[in-house]
Amino acid sequence: MFTGIIEELGTVAGVEDQGDAVRLTIEAGTVLEGTVPGDSISVNGCCLTVVEHDGSRWSADVMQETLDKTSLRGAAPGDRVNLERAVTVDKRLGGHVVQGHVDGVGTVLGRTPSEHWEVVEISLPDDLGRYLVDKGSITVDGVSLTVVTAGRDLFTVSLIPETLARTTLGSRAPGDRVNLEADVIAKHVERLLTWKDDA
Known part of the structure; x- marks a missing residue:
């Protein structure tokens, strides 16, 4: 589990x-720091397992399912990626509950800069x-964000300077693909409300 921070x-x-x-790699x-093989690290919102590391580089095996359903399929040397270690029980939950299980890929549709923030529109x-x-809440490339407007096929988020400077969302341009994870609580509520017990 992650926090999206x-x-x-x-x-x-x-x-x-x-x-x-x-x-x-x-x-x-x-x-x-403190990571051992078998630990989980979120890469652009995808939960990956550390296979090996030497203190400055680490490797993970990305299976076909992940390649088919996330933007990691297009990863290339030199790409910048958002990283977060799995949360521990003694850590503050600064974002929201993030599983690192990508639900789909959206596309950046547009960016509207302001003096102190930037509004980004993303397809759903x-x-x-x-x-x-x-x-x-929504997770975009592993970043916990608050939805400003929610439409049927798109949504907007406002990014503060800290987010623009410390994550890949500062450089994502219209047409770029981003990994999306919806709030797991919403998915569980839907499942409970639509469950039919045929027994």
Whole structure:
């Protein structure tokens, strides 16, 4: 589980094609402190398992399902990525409950700068709009954000200077793809309300 509060920007150092998977190697520092193989790190909102690390680079195997359903399919050396270690029980939950399980990929539609923030408009896959509400939570490339306006096929968020400077969202341009994770509580509520017990 994660909080959506990004700890650092890493850099993709290598992408090794393994046929039905990819070995992704990322340069990082902060997220490797206290990390051992088997630990989880969120990469642009995707929960990946550390296979190995040497203190400055770490590797994870990205399976076909993840490549098919996230923007990690297009990862290339030099790309910057948002990184966060899994939350521990003694850590403040600064964002919201984030699983690192991407629900779909959206596209940045536009950016409207202001003096102290920037409004970003992002498209939504058809089946995700029902989970968003104004002032609710959404995860975009692993970043916990508050929805400003929620539409059926798009939504907007306002990004403060801290978010623009410390995450990849500061450089995402119209046409760029981003990983989206809806609030897990909304998904559980829907499941409970639509469950039919045929027994």
